[in-house]
Amino acid sequence: MQRFGHTIVVTVEDLTRSDDGEPVMTMNNYRNLVRRKQLNILRPGKGLGCCALIEYPSLPERFRHKFEAKYGDPEELLSNNKPMITINATARRFFAGLEEGSFRLPNGERLPAEKIEEYTLNASVLDVLVEKVQEQRIGRNRLKNSTRIIWENILATAEQMRNDFHHTLPENAARLKDKLRAYEREGFASLVSKKFCNANKSKITPEGGRLLVALRRSRIPVYTLRQIFEEYNRRAEQKRWKTLESMNSVTAYLDRPDIAPKWWAAVYGELAARQKFDRKQQTVMPALRDALWYGDGTKLNLYYKGRDKSGRLVKKTAMVYEVIDAYSEMLLGYCIGEVENAEMQRRAFRMAVETAGHKPFEIVTDNQGGQKTDKSKEFMSRICRISRNTAPHTPQAKTIESLFGRFQREVLHADWRFTGQNITATSRDSRPNLEFVEANADGLYTFEELCRAYADYRERWNDMRHPDSKMSRREMYLRSENPEAPALSRYDYMEMFWRETERPSEFTSSGITIQVEGQRYTYEVFDAAGLPDMEFRRKNTTRKFFVRYDPDDMTQVWLCTKPAVGGLRMVVPAGPYATVHRAIQEQSSEEQIFLRAMLEANKQERILRQMEGYRLELEHGVAPEQHGLRTPRLQGLSRRDQERLYDTRAVHTLTPTGTEAAESCEPISIGQTEKQISNMTFDEASFYNRF
Structure with a gap:
């Protein structure tokens, strides 16, 4: 805000800036007003340092009210010869450090917000002072004399603006003169304090910093921070460096964000450094059931009573493998056992598939519990479209890990047999009362009771409200439909399991x-x-x-x-x-009927084999009767049984050539019968006479 001739004008920065409160108007409002020609632009913007000037009275009334509520009445502010300043937008962008080529501290960080405002205000005040100096120089050149610049007037202007705008430029005339000249010579950077980021003379040089990092990384021997401080000073004296006066210098240097990654892995392990410094993925959970299942094994956090080798009563724990639907957090399938293995995994996933009645699109597991075997991989490929493992040592990547924690806190914790959560949990409520458990060891579950109790707790969890909906997890799961997870048939179950x-x-x-x-x-x-x-x-x-x-x-x-x-x-x-039972006393009537039927069937099979074999012998001329010998009788069968069975099986007649007459088992006329008899040989007739 300033006077342009006799007219009060404002800048776009005055109207749209939001760092000092709610803006008078948004940039879109400003562009719309300009496009509709509702603003009178007295001077268009001409690049950096020369912003557009808008006639204040041309602003719509609603924006003038907002402007005066934020800054005050322009007439009053510009009366009484009060000096006015225009906030230098270029200086603000320079000190903000957001654009390429703008100011950054030596360690790559940006200035604090309050310093950005302070330095921008100081630059804007110096712009006014530089302008007044230029006015005196122009007047002196016009008069062609060597009258000195009256710094007292410039200092008075600076003090008046200090009272009005609270800038932090020097109060001393000599120091203010030096600051003004440095500003003309070096620009905005001259306003930044040299104390930032140890830009002043630092005791820890880059070479000394490398020594501190090396001592912190050392494993042989392992140094404490106090020992690092002492060792650094000892070596600094040998190398004629400046020694450190306080151990706080060591701590502050090693804890710097740009220094800590250089030693963290050596001290706490690479996995700890990975968790601390690597970027974490932010993912959106599935919107449909059966889109993603998680499977993982964990300790079943309830004690049960068992016996040790000596028969003494002891408390024991078991393992459980759980399968959950990531969309609804419903527990779909599980299996309890002593150790996590591929069989537990298979049983849990089978129960999950049978509960769902659908084939999941994707299943995510860890890489443990026998899941590396070829059989396990083949099984997983059959029950879903995509099967993959989570990256090792990334528990935050598995939703099921956080679900286990909430299931333990919200459900299992209510049981006095609760074993407590993971030993890394810090809350007191996450730990069991072992004294009470040991005092009531006889009241612990048996293993069968543990299985029944855990099944009830799972149902309770499924009936509890989902954190992101007003429905229970079970209702949320059953209401959802996934077109990519079709219902399973009996053949599908056979193929999968x-x-x-x-x-x-x-x-x-x-x-x-x-x-x-x-x-x-x-x-x-x-x-x-x-x-x-x-x-x-x-x-x-x-x-x-x-x-x-x-x-x-x-x-x-x-x-x-x-x-x-x-x-x-x-x-x-x-x-x-x-x-069937061997002892007749123990046989039921059905068994006796079955036994007789099987005995009869075996006899018929013997006769059938005998008939088919003899037919083949006759066909090829190798039957014993064709060579004056006899075929032995079937052992264990009476002659009457054999005749009866031969009659039963003699459906096909045998001809001398071995051909079958299946369509006419008996001759249909006397002539044909006589013809058939006349064509027989004695060896064929003797075969039938044996019956």
Whole structure:
């Protein structure tokens, strides 16, 4: 604000600056007023140092009210010959240090905000004083005399502006004269105090700073700060440096933000330095269920009672592997065990998939607990589209870590059997009352009770309100739909959770046997009536099959083949091998019926094999009867049983040439019958006579 001729004018800086309070108008307001020609611009801006001057009376009334409320009445301020200054916008930008080429301290930092305002005001006052000096010089040159500059008037102007604007320029005339000349010679930089950032004569030189960092990094020996101070002074005397008077100089230097990264890793470890200095990613959580699942193992923070090797009662803890939905924080699946391993992980994720009924898009786990094995990696690739591990040693990258902490504080902490949180937790409430726990050790859960209690606590957590919504975690999860996570079919479950044997097993007369986790299982194939499939046995006994099985439900498997071309092919389902009690006293009526049916079926299979074999012998002329010998009878079968079974199985007639007449088992006329008999040989007739 100033006078331009006889008119009061203001600058754009006066109208839009916000560092001294709410601006009179925004820059957009100013541009709109200029575009609509509602402002009278007396002097347009001409670059740095020459800003536009706006006629104050041309401002709309609402902006004049805001201007006077902020600065006061311009007429009153400019009356009584009060000197006015125009804030130098170029000086403000220089001292702010935001633009390229602007001022920065030697360590790269910017000036404090209060110093930016102080130096900008001082530069603006000096601009007025320089202008007055120039006016005296111009007047002296015009008169062509050597009249000296009247510094008393300039000093008086400076003091008047000190009272009005509270600048901090020197009060002494000589010092003010030096400051003014330095300002004309060096510009804005002459106003910055040399005390900033040790720009004055520092005792710690760059070489001395390197020595301090080296002593702080030293591991052989390890120096304390006091020992670093003493060692530095000892070496400084040898090198004729200035010694340090106080240990605070060492502490202040080593704690400087630009110095600390140079020694932090050597003292506290590289991971600690990484956590302190590396940039952290800020991510947005998923907006849909099943978009991202986290899986991680942790200590189940409840004590239970057990026995040591000597049988003494002791308190124990267990491990739990949890799977959560990142969107809703719902606990989907878990498994409790003594140690975290791949099997716990598999069971937890299976429960999670069965709870969700959908295949998640992405699963994130750590790189521990058997998750590096090929089987585990293959399993994870089957149950989701993307499976990845978090970067090691970055707990803040896993949402499940913070969830564990809140679950412990908000739910498990209410149980007096609580083990406390992680030992790194500093809160007193995060620690257990071991005296009370030990005094009531007989009241601890058994392992089975622990599992039931933990299941209840999980349900309680799922029914609690989500921190970012008014719904429970369960409701939040169930209400959400993810089009990229379709519902699963029974075949999907088989593909995700079923396993296959590494080697094929032979299907024998006693079925097919596999071994899973040290336990043997035997299976056989059944027909539609629920009886052992004799036709399958007839064609596949001694054949080798790979077996696909569900490790959590061994009541049904699939027998598979693996051709040279293509993958595994599922052939037929099989169930547990049918067994009956040996003692008749213990047999049920159903078992007796089943036993008789199997005995009869085995007899029929023997007869069928005998008939098919003899037919083949006749076809190729190698039957014993064709060479004057006899085929032995089936042992263990009476003649009557054999005749009955032959009659049952003699559906196909045999001709001398071995061809079958399946369509006409019996001749349809007497002539045909006689013709058939006449064509028989005696060896063929003797075969039937044996029946």
